Amino acid sequence: xxxxxxxxxxxxxxxxxxxxxxxxxxxxxxxxxxxxxxxxxxxxxxxxxxxxxxxxxxxxxxxxxxxxxxxxxxxxxxxxxxxxxxxxxxxxxxxxxxxxxxxxxxxxxxxxxxxxxxxxxxxxxxxxxxxxxxxxxxxxxxxxxxxxxxxxxxxxxxxxxxxxxxxxxxxxxxxxxxxxxxxxxxxxxxxxxxxxxxxxxxxxxxxxxxxxxxxxxxxxxxxxxxxxxxxxxxxxxxxxx
Numbered sequence: 001x002x003x004x005x006x007x008x009x010x011x012x013x014x015x016x017x018x019x020x021x022x023x024x025x026x027x028x029x030x031x032x033x034x035x036x037x038x039x040x041x042x043x044x045x046x047x048x049x050x051x052x053x054x055x056x057x058x059x060x061x062x063x064x065x066x067x068x069x070x071x072x073x074x075x076x077x078x079x080x081x082x083x084x085x086x087x088x089x090x091x092x093x094x095x096x097x098x099x100x101x102x103x104x105x106x107x108x109x110x111x112x113x114x115x116x117x118x119x120x121x122x123x124x125x126x127x128x129x130x131x132x133x134x135x136x137x138x139x140x141x142x143x144x145x146x147x148x149x150x151x152x153x154x155x156x157x158x159x160x161x162x163x164x165x166x167x168x169x170x171x172x173x174x175x176x177x178x179x180x181x182x183x184x185x186x187x188x189x190x191x192x193x194x195x196x197x198x199x200x201x202x203x204x205x206x207x208x209x210x211x212x213x214x215x216x217x218x219x220x221x222x223x224x225x226x227x228x229x230x231x232x233x234x235x236x237x238x239x240x241x
Contacts, residue, residue, distance in 0.1 A: 008052050010157070018196060028055075035135060045107070067087060068087050094125060106132055107135070114139055134220075137216055145192060181221075182222065187216060
């Protein structure tokens with residue numbers, strides 16, 4: 001089984017490594033920059049393909065009311081130990097979501113389309129259950145990361161993925177989603193060996209880049225026109241005298 005307990009353990013061990021933890025922090029930075037315009041308090045978000053919970057805590061800390069779904073019992077077991085009661089977790093398939101129409105405000109797919117049999121069917125289901133916006137994170141086929149990975153880890157789980165280019169994702173969106181608007185960027189310019197919090201390389205790999213360049217690309221899709229948010233008022237003490 002592709003997503004068995006051994007794979008789940010590998011994912012968690014990678015994230016705990018210096019390179020993995022650095023990469024995760026950069027991906028969170030990328031996501032935060034794209035969802036900044038979205039309201040979050042009292043907003044329901046579905047993390048579809050939540051895996052071992054790599055991004056569950058991030059979405060919870062952003063303020064979303066959180067639901068996760070994954071097809072692997074082994075992955076979900078690890079996610080439950082991390083997130084506890086802060087998220088409602090479900091076992092299920094992305095092609096047939098066990099949720100009502102427009103049940104969620106937002107849906108996140110973090111490196112999910114690479115591993116499903118029918119991306120169009122998954123997107124159809126996501127659109128059925130989502131009202132306001134979709135967040136994608138995908139492995140970039142045109143990146144230095146992929147080139148290095150295929151050379152050194154030919155038999156890894158990631159080598160079995162369908163890596164998308166930015167242009168392929170654009171085509172998928174245009175075919176099915178027809179967004180009101182979208183924002184896209186990438187991060188992690190260098191190969192895996194450079195993913196470290198050290199001078200120069202740490203800085204280069206933390207830069208927000210065009211969507212076709214970095215190792216991972218994120219896209220925030222607005223399904224409805226964004227309503228302008230009222231900024232917080234900067235209260236000042238009236239001058240005296």
